[in-house]
Amino acid sequence: MSTDRRTLLADVAVTVLAESGIRGLTHRAVxxxxxLPPGTTSAYFRTRQALLTALVRHLVALDQAELQEIGERPPVPRNTDELAAGLAAFVERRLTGEGRRRSLARYACAIESVHHPELQEILVPRENAGRQVVHDFLTAHGLTDAEERTITLLTCVDGVVFDRLVNGGSVSVPEIHRLVAAALS
Known part of the structure; x- marks a missing residue:
């Protein structure tokens, strides 16, 4: 079986999920x-659960690659303003275009994982260069509990993404700046 075809189908499944919700994710819809001819998706992913699992793995791989790339880009934030601006730009990317599609699919998968614990394991936050930048920034500011605060800050940022997807609106640098300041206090 072609890896490229599997990747294509998983990517299309992300779009179907983002546009139609979890109930709209079917082999036929993909x-x-x-x-593609009817039956193509089911030839690669026999069950709906196999399709959903492939979709989640693909989504996590895309997110990890993006976060790795973000963390490897110079310069590393030197102050609160730079970190807040970087996080705000990240949130804005999650609310538009490709980022919005992936965010909608990610949250649908997170809810679905409550009923399918095997998906929770795939969705667990992972180490990546983007997360490390936040951790290193907090550590450089003398925090001894930087790991815990990194998780809290990034969870709050994720909450902002979720809120804006559901309720509309955009994100502001001052809003994210307040989250960073709270993480430092």
Whole structure:
């Protein structure tokens, strides 16, 4: 079986999920959106659970690659303003275009994982260069509990993304600046 075809189907499944919700994620819907003959998706992913698992793995791989790239880009934030600006830009990317599609799919998968614990294991936050930048920033500011505060700060940032997806609106640097300041206090 072609890895490229599996990747294509998983990517199309992300779009179907983002546009139609968890109930709209079917083999047929993926076939239709991918302009493939009926039965193609089920030939690669026999069950709906196999399709959902492939979708989640693909989503996590995309997110990890993005976060790794963000963390490897110079310069490393030197102050609260720079970190807040970087996090605000990240949130804005999660609310538009490709980022919005992936965010909607990610949250749908997170809810679905309550009923499918095998998905929770895949969705667990992972180490990456983006997360490390936040951790290093907090450590450089003398925090002895930087790991715990990193998790709290990034959870709050994730909450902002969720809120804006559900309730609309955009994010502001001052709003994120307040979250960073709270993490430092």
């Amino acid at each position: 076939d239709r959106m991918a302009n």
